[in-house]
Amino acid sequence: MIKIENVRKSFGELEVLKGINLDVEQGEVLSIIGGSGSGKSTLLYCINAIENIQGGKIFVDGIDVHNKATNKDQLRQKLGMVFQQWNSFPHLTVLENVALAPQIVKKMSKEEAIEIAQKELKHVGLGDKFDMYPTKMSGGQQQRLAIARALAMRPDYMLFDEVTSALDPELVGEVLDTLRILREEGMTMICVTHEIAFAREVSDQVAFFHKGVIEEMGPPEQVISNPQKETTQAFLSKVLS
Amino acid sequence: MGSLFTPLSWSDTGFILTGVWNTILISGLSIFVGSVLGVIVGFARAESNKYVNFLFGSVLDVLRSVPLIIQLVLFSTFMGVMGSPLPPFVAGTIILSLYTMAFMAEVFRGGFESVNNSMIIAGRSLGMTYWQTIRHVRFPIGLRSVFPAWLGVALSVIKDSALVSVIGYVELLRTSDQLISRTQQPLEILIGVGLFYFLISYPLSVYGRRIERKHAL
Numbered sequence: 170m171i172k173i174e175n176v177r178k179s180f181g182e183l184e185v186l187k188g189i190n191l192d193v194e195q196g197e198v199l200s201i202i203g204g205s206g207s208g209k210s211t212l213l214y215c216i217n218a219i220e221n222i223q224g225g226k227i228f229v230d231g232i233d234v235h236n237k238a239t240n241k242d243q244l245r246q247k248l249g250m251v252f253q254q255w256n257s258f259p260h261l262t263v264l265e266n267v268a269l270a271p272q273i274v275k276k277m278s279k280e281e282a283i284e285i286a287q288k289e290l291k292h293v294g295l296g297d298k299f300d301m302y303p304t305k306m307s308g309g310q311q312q313r314l315a316i317a318r319a320l321a322m323r324p325d326y327m328l329f330d331e332v333t334s335a336l337d338p339e340l341v342g343e344v345l346d347t348l349r350i351l352r353e354e355g356m357t358m359i360c361v362t363h364e365i366a367f368a369r370e371v372s373d374q375v376a377f378f379h380k381g382v383i384e385e386m387g388p389p390e391q392v393i394s395n396p397q398k399e400t401t402q403a404f405l406s407k408v409l410s
Numbered sequence: 411m412g413s414l415f416t417p418l419s420w421s422d423t424g425f426i427l428t429g430v431w432n433t434i435l436i437s438g439l440s441i442f443v444g445s446v447l448g449v450i451v452g453f454a455r456a457e458s459n460k461y462v463n464f465l466f467g468s469v470l471d472v473l474r475s476v477p478l479i480i481q482l483v484l485f486s487t488f489m490g491v492m493g494s495p496l497p498p499f500v501a502g503t504i505i506l507s508l509y510t511m512a513f514m515a516e517v518f519r520g521g522f523e524s525v526n527n528s529m530i531i532a533g534r535s536l537g538m539t540y541w542q543t544i545r546h547v548r549f550p551i552g553l554r555s556v557f558p559a560w561l562g563v564a565l566s567v568i569k570d571s572a573l574v575s576v577i578g579y580v581e582l583l584r585t586s587d588q589l590i591s592r593t594q595q596p597l598e599i600l601i602g603v604g605l606f607y608f609l610i611s612y613p614l615s616v617y618g619r620r621i622e623r624k625h626a627l
Contacts, residue, residue: 219531246537256532260550270536273546315532322536 170194170230171216171326171359177224178211185211187381188225193326193359193374198352200368200389201361203378204404209361210253212378213328216359217248230325246274249319253331255311257303257318263290264299267318274322282321289317293347309340313347320351327351329360365408369393377401418593429585430606436499436581437571437610440506441564447507448514449553453544455515456522466515473512479573481505486577502574506567513563521556522548561618565611572607582606 171193178186185208193199201209214220216227218234218241227234229247258266267286271277277285290296293313303311312332319327329348333341345367351358352371362368368375368389375392377385377400385392385401396402455466473481486501496504525548533543575584586603590596 217535219534242534242537242539245535248535250532250535252528252532252535254528256526256529258529258547258551260554269546270533270538273542274537318536 172228175225200372207378249324255315429582433582437568443507444510447511451515452518498579521552
């Protein structure tokens with residue numbers, strides 16, 4: 170379970186998260202929507218300790234993420250993360266991209282790591298691309314590679330940061346399909362997304378972020394289909410028009 | 411009465427080949443040492459704050475701006491005056507290595523800085539430690555991207571190694587100088603020596619092109 174208690178985060182003078190509270194249960198999918206600058210991506214970075222926080226607490230399976238004594242490298246193995254930019258390693262083949270972290274972080278043997286890498290690449294539909302270099306692939310394929318790379322670490326949670334925002338429209342579908350597969354398999358996920366229809370379809374909860382606070386949160390039927398707050402209504406009418 | 415000068419003959423081959431070998435030796439060693447130091451200093455520059463960088467930058471600027479020939483003469487003379495003169499090969503290798511390092515450091519710094527930080531964050535998010543991302547992400551990507559520039563510096567070091575002759579190291583140019591004084595056949599000898607420099611550098615440049623193609627840099 171991921172538990173976020175009154176989290177505050179500032180960049181210099183600018184406070185981007187102003188006391189966020191939310192819980193994500195095992196097997197649950199939470200989508201975070203909101204305008205740019207609302208703090209939604211920053212929250213993901215705080216959950217896996219890429220960014221520090223100025224107040225509050227974040228717990229992942231009871232581990233206090235921002236406690237000085239916490240081994241953050243170890244903690245991150247629980248949290249797979251996929252970014253807007255896919256960041257494939259250009260000097261490695263597709264298979265090596267996925268097999269690298271299991272080998273050097275989890276100290277698996279090369280054979281073991283490759284077996285897992287092959288399995289995860291097939292999982293995301295890249296079973297025929299093992300020996301390709303990622304620079305030769307489309308954005309959608311590279312993004313699925315990034316998902317396979319994160320899954321190969323066998324994380325308990327997946328964090329998706331606007332994973333379709335940098336893609337050409339015709340490539341968005343293949344990445345969302347991959348996320349749907351993970352959802353069906355029961356993966357716990359937090360998706361920061363602009364794909365409102367997708368969020369409505371797959372989420373157990375939707376949180377609408379506005380200026381660093383959660384304006385509205387609840388099941389998608391409520392937040393997306395029947396928003397109560399004016400700010401939520403205004404945002405949705407803008408993105409859905 | 412015999413002539414003061416004797417023409418070039420086959421018996422000079424051994425002498426010339428010693429010069430060729432000495433050139434290869436001192437350039438190879440300086441490129442190797444200069445590259446290793448260059449990677450370290452370049453990495454330190456890419457990672458450190460502006461004060462450390464200013465310090466490094468100033469030293470590198472001096473090494474890169476003062477003509478190599480002056481550095482060689484000053485260093486060699488200085489060591490002599492201090493009472494511990496160094497053999498020309500040692501003094502030459504030290505200065506040529508530092509000179510190479512000064513250029514390589516900037517080449518490598520550029521390479522390391524060209525690796526997008528988001529790539530490092532992606533590595534960290536997979537649970538890699540800082541040093542693991544350096545070793546498996548930043549170094550391999552950064553080093554590959556600067557390979558053509560590295561090769562350029564290496565090739566110019568081979569040619570610059572001719573300057574080590576001024577402190578008495580008998581490399582290819584010095585060899586030719588002595589032969590010219592004896593034979594008074596400058597044209598033939600200089601053409602031959604030029605050809606030897608070409609023969610030393612050309613395989614490296616061909617090899618470099620092949621690597622570039624292979625990795626599609």
